[in-house]
Amino acid sequence: MKYITFILIQTARNFKQAWSSQLMTLLTVSLSVLFFTFFFLIYNNMLQAASRLGDELRLIVYLDEEVQPSLQAGYEKKIRDFSEVEKIIFISPQESFEQLKKQLGNDRDVLDDLDASFLPHSIEIYLKHDLKNLSRIKEFSEYLSTLPSTMKVQYGQGWIERFSYFMNLLRMIVLLSGTLLALTATFMVSYTIRLTLVARQEELEVFRMLGATNSFIKGPVLIEGFLQGFLGSILGLTALYFCYLWIQDHFSGPVFLNLFEFSFLALPQVLVILFTSILLCTGGSLVSIRKYVSI
Amino acid sequence: MKYITFILIQTARNFKQAWSSQLMTLLTVSLSVLFFTFFFLIYNNMLQAASRLGDELRLIVYLDEEVQPSLQAGYEKKIRDFSEVEKIIFISPQESFEQLKKQLGNDRDVLDDLDASFLPHSIEIYLKHDLKNLSRIKEFSEYLSTLPSTMKVQYGQGWIERFSYFMNLLRMIVLLSGTLLALTATFMVSYTIRLTLVARQEELEVFRMLGATNSFIKGPVLIEGFLQGFLGSILGLTALYFCYLWIQDHFSGPVFLNLFEFSFLALPQVLVILFTSILLCTGGSLVSIRKYVSI
Amino acid sequence: MELTESTLLLDVVKVSKTYPPDVIALDDISFDIQKGEIVFLTGRSGAGKTTLLKLICCLEKPTRGYIEIGGNDLSKIKPVSIQKLRQHIGVAYQNFRLLPKLTVFQNIAMPLEVCYMDRKNIRTRVHELLDALDIIEKINVRTDKLSRGEQQRVAIARAAANKPSLLLADEPTGNLDSASTSRVMDLFQHLNSEGATIMIATHDESIYKKTRHRIFNLEQGQLQLIQTEAVA
Amino acid sequence: MELTESTLLLDVVKVSKTYPPDVIALDDISFDIQKGEIVFLTGRSGAGKTTLLKLICCLEKPTRGYIEIGGNDLSKIKPVSIQKLRQHIGVAYQNFRLLPKLTVFQNIAMPLEVCYMDRKNIRTRVHELLDALDIIEKINVRTDKLSRGEQQRVAIARAAANKPSLLLADEPTGNLDSASTSRVMDLFQHLNSEGATIMIATHDESIYKKTRHRIFNLEQGQLQLIQTEAVA
């Protein structure tokens, strides 16, 4: 009990004495958490968005003969071997003809005199929605052309290819800036913690000279580290939440929301972030003590 | 001459004495410059990429009668009134028919028995490539439908709309993180400069007590601020250049380069960055002196 | 860290201290101090007085030789034991080592907090000491707002706060007028009568001239006994 | 800042100094000092000696009254002039105010650099002073590696470096043995013979007991002249 009282008194006194640098550390931690989670949020949502855009990720394989129902399973297996696939549909010329008619709309009378048989058999392949599949779509299409009786493979070549490159670029950017930010965050936090402790170096040294035990010295520092990490990440996450609300606010509207359901971090993710920043702050403080208070 | 010698000696001594915190400031400045320019670079290139993707930004207006050559100028004017437009092409049913034939490729014999007259007259409108136009494409299409004798307006509605929302979101993200980063950069730089000066507060105070004039005190601080800003931004820009090379390296390949010609900052931009960070560092140092050395 | 029953409190054996690169501060020093003694240490400026005191409170390690306090060889005991030991040694440093941002009370309370004394007892003890040293009216003033002589007395009060078994005072009267000096010496006398062993490094002849205690003199790293204790 | 031709160097008129909240350090003090004089200032710890010296070198402002140095009223001259004036006043602070990370040489060179003296002259002057104070062998040692008495002499050397017209020494011998003390006093004597006016605040009777100079005593904020200058 006595011990705890002393530690708390110490902590309060430290804060009173050095509140400006404590506040600085807190702000730094918050900013770092904000940065990091901001990028995490964006990356997360980008992946989701990509998967929605990928709804159009349909490849059509035109065949020069019908695939007998008995052979369809083999075909499917071959396709699934190469890439993860959402669903595979075998389409007869009749079905294609109906589809074409629908697409032409008012102009459908062009087809009036024609027979469905001029259209080939085909297979529609819907890819699983993720960036990996998107970026491998070209390879996949080449693979499909080598299957037996394939006449031609078709997909929204033009824009899908560009889009996939674009997404790749974005992914790289987000990862790169994420790494940069993580580095800086660590650097900033450890730097400010170091500075706070250097400012208290004299005090800790005097305490050492007066015979303070390790637990006496480390107690307040640990509590401070904990508070810094805890409050810092709470603040950062709160700021992030407001950013999130702001973005959502500026992107409401049926079309958009439908496309990008911009979602916040999940609870487990939030907890991991909280835990990590507490660990970082307390750990950093302890390491710094060992380094700067030699006596 | 004597004055300059003394100032240089002072500066060298300061650096020797406090090289670790000086290095910290330098690193902070570099990182801040790197962040800021990195986002600037991305934003710049994103705009360019958008304009390239926008190549497909073509609207087709189907008309129920031919537009007489004498009226074409009036039509053009009306269209240009609403939005900036790259070019406008009036297309006759014959031209459309040829185009359709080309598109159908091997299946073109479907059209053999048909006459071009079942196709309507149309106007193809190519938009100027920028994000603003992209995001207003829906409004534009609605406007076009109100023009006389318009039957139907068509554009790659599905994906263009999604793409434009996506681009908007991205723009917001880049701007938001850019702002965040600029704020932090300023905060970090001023904080480290302050700390460096607080560490030297005692020295400056003693100099004051010994009768140092203002120019004696400020000279070395100014030189340091200048060097910090100069070297810091040079370092940051160099790091940025390597990031740039890395990105380019990972996106070589004919299709990609064709689409995103990822380009570096222009010389004037580099100069502005250099100048700004020098100003920030020197200014910050001077303000801090005034605040921390009161005697 | 319990001190043994023997009457020998401090035993310094063939101790040398060389600061890098080649400053020989102490050269093969040996002496011992009994419990309850008062000992003076004199010597020219730079003779090594402070160095010797630092070795005794483990702020520096001897280059050669060893030091025993209450039977514990300082070079062999564990860090935890050193911390406990320091709680029994009060040191008034020559450069005070006060915390400028804390008040007089907070500074003097530090060694008491370190061994978890409770608030009430701390307050009583601090008042007692400040009364004895005549600076009770400064109790809630930050130490950087004090005159140098007041600071010196605070440093002495802090050293004496925990009723140490061994009190090391390094130039305790350098900034004090004669009235304050005699108050400080009275305090030392009082602590001594309560059982504390006291070692005072000083230049101030006036405080040791008329005593009957042992006086050591350091010169060029060598220790000489220049006055043996007179039998009462 | 040129000092006038008059023989009056320092004129303190009805000066009071109150520290917040209510510490009356000086209370309506008046005195003057002629050029070339040596004056001692005594007083109990906390009497206000350091405060008086701080007022003279413009580190604090008087609450009431004014101080003139060489005819310049300190409360009226501009900051730039104060800076120039300080170059003519050497102060050995009671707490030294040395820079711990710089060497002895660099510390003593500071007041010389401030008025742009060239390297060669600086070196000569520093050697001269260190020789006089017997710490020449420490010239390239960082001041935090010095004994307290050595630091004190460095502080005195720095105050004397620029051959000041007025030298203020605050307790200059508190950490010095008698041999070093007499070296310091010799240095002061020498500076005085070169024209410097010197004011020494001290507790150390030994340095003023046998002099013929004026001695002021501060008590409860009041100044008393306790020895007038003996005519030679």
Ligand SMILES: Nc1ncnc2c1ncn2[C@@H]1O[C@H](COP(=O)(O)OP(=O)(O)OP(=O)(O)O)[C@@H](O)[C@H]1O
């Ligand atoms: N940390 C250090 N590094 C190098 N040399 C040191 C260090 N501390 C002290 N010295 C040197 O060791 C010698 C003895 O120093 P010490 O402080 O023990 O002297 P002292 O007797 O206390 O002198 P004073 O009366 O001036 O306080 C001096 O020459 C000093 O310069």
Ligand SMILES: Nc1ncnc2c1ncn2[C@@H]1O[C@H](COP(=O)(O)OP(=O)(O)OP(=O)(O)O)[C@@H](O)[C@H]1O
């Ligand atoms: N900055 C300050 N703020 C408040 N009070 C102060 C300050 N400086 C000094 N004092 C008080 O003013 C009084 C005179 O202080 P001063 O330092 O002038 O005494 P001194 O004569 O130099 O004493 P010493 O011999 O101990 O150095 C003391 O009571 C001191 O506590």
Ligand SMILES: [Mg+2]
């Ligand atoms: Mg000493």
Ligand SMILES: [Mg+2]
């Ligand atoms: Mg004083």
